[in-house]
Amino acid sequence: MRHPMLDHYDRVKQAPGVAHSNLYALDLAAYQAQLGQDDQVWMSPHSLLVKRHEPAFDRIEFLTKDIADLQSLLIRHRRRAEIMEWIGSSHQKTELIQLWRPCMAYHRCLMRMSLRVAGAPVTAPPPTLASPSDLPVLREFFDIAFDPWAERVPGVHELEDLVATHNILVSRSDNGALRGFMIRTRTGRTLHLRYLFVDPNFRGQRVGEDLFAQFRADAKTGDRLILWVFPDNPVAISLYQKHGFASDGTVNYIFKSN
Known part of the structure; x- marks a missing residue:
C-alpha cells in the first residue's frame, strides 16, 4: 500500500x-x-x-x-533521544549551531575527502576477506571504538550482509588475531570507504596503510573515491592525503537532541 x-x-x-x-x-x-x-x-x-x-x-x-x-x-x-545529520559546507558550523539551538545541540562533524582515479589502477596483494567467524570481534571493535551517534555503526544483520557480500577486508596477525578491518561499498562509479580501523595493540605496523592500499586497489580508472573523517584525526587525514585525497569542502554536521 x-x-x-x-x-x-x-x-x-x-x-x-x-x-x-x-x-x-x-x-x-x-x-x-x-x-x-x-x-x-x-x-x-x-x-x-x-x-x-x-x-x-x-x-x-x-x-x-x-x-x-x-x-x-x-x-x-x-x-x-534523537540524532540528526545535516550535510553542508565547511563554513556553516556557527550558522547551523544557531539555527538548530531551539531543539538540537551540536555533537561533532565529519569532513568528506575524495579522489577521482586517473591513470593505471593501484595494485595490492590479494585481500583477506572477513568470514562469519570474525563477526563477534568486529562487533566488539564497533562497540568499544566507534561513536554510535556520529558514525552510523552497522547492526548485526548489516554486518552479516557486508561479510556475505565480501565488503569487509581484514588484517590478521601471524596467530590469526584480527589486527584491523576495512569496509567499503560501491554505488555505480563511486567507491565509498565506510570504515577503517586498526586495533591499538597493532598500530605502527602498517596495518592501516595496507588496508587502505586494498581500498585503492579496488578502484577502476574514472572511479570517484570518497570517505568521511573527523577533522581532529590528523593521523588518518595524513594517510589519505598521502594517497591523493583532499577535502572537497563538504561537511556532515551531527546534532543530538538537547
Missing part, C-alpha cells in the same frame, strides 16, 4: 521556497518499504519528518520548506 508520505513528499518538494532535506533516498517507494514498525512519520503543511528507530536513539530524516515548522514537529513529537 502506498504510504501518504510519498504524496506529501511531492507536495512539499513542489511548494514555493527553498527545500532543506537529509532524506537522500533516490527510490522513495523502496524507502517506504524499509520503514519498520517502530519508525514514525509526521506530516505538516511545510514538512515531512521521519523518525527511524535505532537501539539508542531515533534518527531524524526530513524534508522541509520551513525550519521553524520542522523544529515544532520535532519538539512536539519527541519520544526519546
